[in-house]
Amino acid sequence: MPTQEAPVKIRVNNLTKRFGDLTVLNGINFTIKKGELLAIVGPTGCGKTTFLNCLSKLMPATEGEILIDGEEANPRKHNISYVFQEPTCLPWRTVRENVAYGMEIKRIPKRECEERANQIMDLVGLSSCADLYPNQVSASMMQRIAVSRAFAVNPDLLLMDEPYGQLDVKLRYYLEDELVNLWRKLGSTVLFVTHNIEEAVYVAERILVLTNKPTSIKAEIIVDLPRPRNLIDPRFVDLRKQVTELIRWW
Numbered sequence: 001m002p003t004q005e006a007p008v009k010i011r012v013n014n015l016t017k018r019f020g021d022l023t024v025l026n027g028i029n030f031t032i033k034k035g036e037l038l039a040i041v042g043p044t045g046c047g048k049t050t051f052l053n054c055l056s057k058l059m060p061a062t063e064g065e066i067l068i069d070g071e072e073a074n075p076r077k078h079n080i081s082y083v084f085q086e087p088t089c090l091p092w093r094t095v096r097e098n099v100a101y102g103m104e105i106k107r108i109p110k111r112e113c114e115e116r117a118n119q120i121m122d123l124v125g126l127s128s129c130a131d132l133y134p135n136q137v138s139a140s141m142m143q144r145i146a147v148s149r150a151f152a153v154n155p156d157l158l159l160m161d162e163p164y165g166q167l168d169v170k171l172r173y174y175l176e177d178e179l180v181n182l183w184r185k186l187g188s189t190v191l192f193v194t195h196n197i198e199e200a201v202y203v204a205e206r207i208l209v210l211t212n213k214p215t216s217i218k219a220e221i222i223v224d225l226p227r228p229r230n231l232i233d234p235r236f237v238d239l240r241k242q243v244t245e246l247i248r249w250w
């Protein structure tokens with residue numbers, strides 16, 4: 001877990017995105033510390049996916065800059081991982097080969113790929129199905145594979161777009177625990193986007209609350225609760241209420 005003194009890893013200055021006359025992102029500014037797990041919550045349609053697409057450079061921003069370690073983010077140089085809302089697995093590769101895929105793209109030596117894939121599959125309980133194909137595992141397993149693949153490349157920044165939004169509650173709790181576990185063991189810098197307030201308070205160290213469009217940051221909440229977190233701890237409930245009251249999207 002990062003200390004107060006952890007260096008700034010990601011700096012976003014005045015990020016603005018317009019589609020024609022529609023301003024979706026309106027001057028967003030924030031930083032993420034190295035090794036931090038930051039959640040962003042915002043209503044459906046406020047521009048969360050657009051925001052991640054700009055951060056990953058899949059989509060050009062209209063204005064503003066994104067700095068990684070003080071330099072303009074550059075996919076050729078920086079390692080930005082992205083877990084999409086829909087699980088994305090390559091059907092012709094086994095679970096193990098899917099977990100290793102991102103590392104192969106990064107030309108990490110074969111031996112190291114294998115070791116790291118095994119380490120991560122152990123951490124998330126995928127080892128027993130390492131030789132199966134995606135069509136032989138459940139949807140939650142596929143999302144677990146996608147998350148494992150994203151952590152495996154040791155990213156400068158790991159972006160997650162509502163990765164558990166489609167799953168039922170019990171599975172979601174399970175995978176949220178797994179995410180926190182991976183993050184703590186591997187020390188990655190993670191930006192987790194969700195519209196689920198409880199999920200944000202459960203996983204994150206800090207939460208940024210977005211407004212409706214044109215979207216900016218409305219508030220920042222520090223989540224200084226011990227882990228593992230307890231959904232019925234009065235302090236947990238208080239923080240969840242605090243975020244809920246800030247929002248009033250409805």
Ligand SMILES: Nc1ncnc2c1ncn2[C@@H]1O[C@H](COP(=O)(O)OP(=O)(O)O)[C@@H](O)[C@H]1O
Nearest residue numbers: 019022024042043044045046047048049050051
């Ligand atoms: N390529 C695009 N062209 C035009 N409008 C878009 C495009 N992508 C997203 N939008 C609009 O931007 C807004 C934000 O969309 P999105 O980022 O998907 O929101 P969220 O992920 O928060 O639900 C929506 O109003 C959507 O219609």
Ligand SMILES: [Mg+2]
Nearest residue numbers: 048049050161
């Ligand atoms: Mg979205």
